[in-house]
Structures are given as structure tokens and as C-alpha cells.
Amino acid sequence: MKNLLTAVALCAAVLSAQAADKMAPAADKAPTAQQGKMATCNKDATGKKGDERKAFMKECLSSKQATQQNKMKTCNADATGKKGEERKAFMKTCLSGGKPA
Template structure:
């Protein structure tokens, strides 16, 4: 019977830790988007629009590059699609992107 309260305490701790990680991820994303907006010298409505779009982006498309090959492929594919690359240009881009 003592194991049930211990298990509940463990689950509660894991839930809180997951929430803290999500908060840190969001803070990091906000900081990254803010740096990009500042680098582009965006102001007013342009900055608001950029920040909104940047914060909505999937974390896989953020400036941090994924390390696993499948994640890398997904990241590079999204980038190539966003740039509307086709044919040889897309192949070259994908090759260069996957080498990073």
C-alpha cells in the first residue's frame, strides 16, 4: 500500500518537470524570435507579425538544427519547400543542408 502514494508522488514530480521543460522551451523560442526580429530591425506592426509567425513555427524549423538524420531530413525538406526549390536547386540545397 505504501507504493501507491510513492507512485503518485513520482507521477506528480514528472508532470511538474514536463511543465517546466515546456516553459523553458517557450522562453528559448521567444528569445530566438526576438533576436531575429532585432537583427532584421523590425518595428511596430511588422515586428508583431514576425513574432507571431515565428512563435507559431514548429520547433523543428527553429534555428537549432536537429541531430538525428530523420529530424534533419524533415527540417531540410521544410526549408526547401518554404523556398519553393525544385529540381537541381532542391537537390543541391538538400545535400548541403543534410551535411550540416
């Protein structure tokens, strides 16, 4: 009887460990691009409620919006060191998709 209880307890421990192993990799993985986009949009939607929030999240999560945000980040990084009218002209050209001078 003791052997049976020990075997059952051992099986339960093994199954529990296997279940924990299956859950652990999800926590170790880096967030996907979509998860990152969702986090950013959620942060930006602070204070919005109901239909306003729903509409904002739909627009924010669209690929067009994400592409524009990425383009802005890239152009800002490339404009480092430029000031005033030079920066303004560079950003206008860069954001419109033209080749900046």
C-alpha cells in the first residue's frame, strides 16, 4: 500500500513538473512585434474609454500607423546633429519617403 501511494505521489510530482516546464518558456521569450505594438498602444490610450478607446486602439494597431511610427523613429535618428531649417527640411523629405540630402 505504501508503494502504491509513493508511486502515485511520484507520478503527480512528475506531471506537475512537466506542466511547469511547458509554461516556463512563454515567460522566457521576448515579446513579439505585435505584443510590443499592443503595449505601446495601451500606454498611449491612457485616459480613453469606450468607443474612443476602441477606435484609438484600432488605428494604433494598424500596420500603417506602426509603419509611420517606425519611419518617424528612423528619421529622427538620422536627423541627429541637424538643427533649425536644415532639420525641418530633412524631416519633411525623410517622412515623405524621399531620399534626404
